[in-house]
Amino acid sequence: MVIDDDNMLREIMAETLSDDGYTVVQACNGREALELFENSDTELILVDVMMPVMNGYDFCKALRKLPKGCNVPVIFMTGQDDVEAIERAFDSGATDFIAKPINWHIIGHRIQYTLRASRAMREATLNSKLLSDAQRIAKLGNWSWDTGTKEMHVSTAAYRIFGVPRTSPGIFYQMLRTAIQPDDTRSFDLAIQRALDDTPADIEIQVTPPDGISRSIHIHAEHVPNGKATQLFGTFQDITERKNAEAEIRQLAYYDAVTGLPNRTLFKEHLQVALHQAQRNGTKIAVMFLDLDNFKRINDSLGHKAGDELLEEVSRRLQQSIRTTDMAAIDKPGVSGHSLARLGGDEFTVMLTGIKDLHHVSVVSERILKSLSEPVMLAGNRVVVTSSIGVAIYPEDGSEIDSLLKHADAAMYQV
CATH class of the missing domain: 3.30.70.270 (Reverse transcriptase/Diguanylate cyclase domain)
Structure with missing residues (x-):
């Protein structure tokens, strides 16, 4: 679904995605989009921020309250590429963020990878075997963390993602904090705080684990339902290949x-x-x-x-x-x-x-x-x-x- 009050941009986006094999539903504001969403099988949503009737932030908040809208990937499209706008988008429940003008060379790939991660997450909840297989294939690991104890329990796939042997929850947490690049530390802390405040949070960070190999990691964090105030759970996903592919595409497109x-x-x-x-x-x-x-x-x-x-x-x-x-x-x-x-x-x-x-x-x-x-x-x-x-x-x-x-x-x- 593409939601934007700019008719020309919406039509171009719909035509571009249709050429890539996607079925596109269009809406010009958040309220119209919510009505269309209830009667559709939407897998991913691209939404503008500033729109009449209902803006992108309010739409995303309302979407996350719907039974089938809590896990649908939502990508914000806006020229507001400052930190405050990005944080507000994620606070509203956004999955990702694309700045205007849209890079038409990579938008299809961006959506492809976002859908792939979303589908992997849905399938991973079916049973423990499917979860294990999906984690291995998607380079996706899960974790649980009581922030009061600074101990993080992680899956086997998470150890594999960070290239470290199985260790104690306390040591893994310390390894993670040390591995996060300094420029990403504040963003990580903000995402964790959002999760503690009952707002699911997603963030992409750069880490350098003990093996010295830099990786791009997507982290999803949520508060444990009915759990203690300090209990979180979520996922790690190694998105290094996706980031490298995007860099290659950018190299071809711009150099x-x-x-x-x-x-x-x-x-x-x-x-x-x-x-x-x-x-x-x-x-x-x-x-x-x-x-x-x-x-x-x-x-x-x-x-x-x-x-x-x-x-x-x-x-x-x-x-x-x-x-x-x-x-x-x-x-x-x-x-x-x-x-x-x-x-x-x-x-x-x-x-x-x-x-x-x-x-x-x-x-x-x-x-x-x-x-x-x-x-x-x-x-x-x-x-x-x-x-x-x-x-x-x-x-x-x-x-x-x-x-x-x-x-x-x-x-x-x-x-």
């Missing part, structure tokens, strides 16, 4: 296969983030457009292998030419420091943010051209490559991505 640089799509996403920051801070951005002169002639005369080697060498020299001080975008949230990209063919782009003196842009341009003019050995031949650079400055030359790229392309010149 150039020859140079390993961000591609046009990722560059434009990062440029959009940088533009928002520049608008807010009143700063300038330089977009530099580069192409290699006579690249086609080199490709044709020396072969495509030599052409790829040239692109790799150009990529390496560009990265060396752009110093850390040039990349004001580094370590900025949402930008990831990617200021260099290959758009395709022999075209590259460089983004410089936080520009205070336009002379600095000229210095960087000259540094790049000097580096690229050094001879390259290709297929036993000493080749000299020249390049051209065009520069566009935000906001003087445009305030939109496409206008800046077009201006930089049109302004191509030899420094």
Whole structure:
């Protein structure tokens, strides 16, 4: 089921999932979705946060109170990717969280893995034998924990997931706390507190057990029905393969296969983030457009292998030419420091943010051209490559991505 008041996004999502073989039910708000859910066999729900009539948070809370709605996976879709919004979604009973704009390349895989985990959980409750088999196949282990004693009792599958031998409940708990990466400790504690407050909690964390092999673990936690206030139970699931698959998909979707640089799509996403920051801070951005002169002639005369080697060498020299001080975008949230990209063919782009003196842009341009003019050995031949650079400055030359790229392309010149 897809729930969103944005008709276009809802239709695109439905068409995308239908192409993947899913039957899709649509609703434009939470109240309509609850009515449809009662008369359907919905296995997974994608829901927007902000909607008229009933928003995503209230819908999820109401869904979890329905007899057949307590275990249905609910994935929130929203542009609100701050910690508070995420925690509120999970507090409402969300299973997972996807930020807008939707990555259409991986949404089918994300749903596939979510459904797989959900079905495994339902089947695991049938009897103890099915539970044991499902845990082994799905890399899923169960646990129970009295938080007052700091002793965690776990299944055989849980020991297997963490790569440790069977040990005492107290020692396993200490191992778990030590294995959790520091950045995930607070999120883990918050999830446990939600469970203690009678709200089922789900979290994905990174752990490094005693064997030194880093793993991605999904943890589900609930308060024991009619149990003591400190009693919890839940599951561990090793989702390392899923995370690795998502990373591979992202690599294919957002990075150039020859140079390993961000591609046009990722560059434009990062440029959009940088533009928002520049608008807010009143700063300038330089977009530099580069192409290699006579690249086609080199490709044709020396072969495509030599052409790829040239692109790799150009990529390496560009990265060396752009110093850390040039990349004001580094370590900025949402930008990831990617200021260099290959758009395709022999075209590259460089983004410089936080520009205070336009002379600095000229210095960087000259540094790049000097580096690229050094001879390259290709297929036993000493080749000299020249390049051209065009520069566009935000906001003087445009305030939109496409206008800046077009201006930089049109302004191509030899420094």
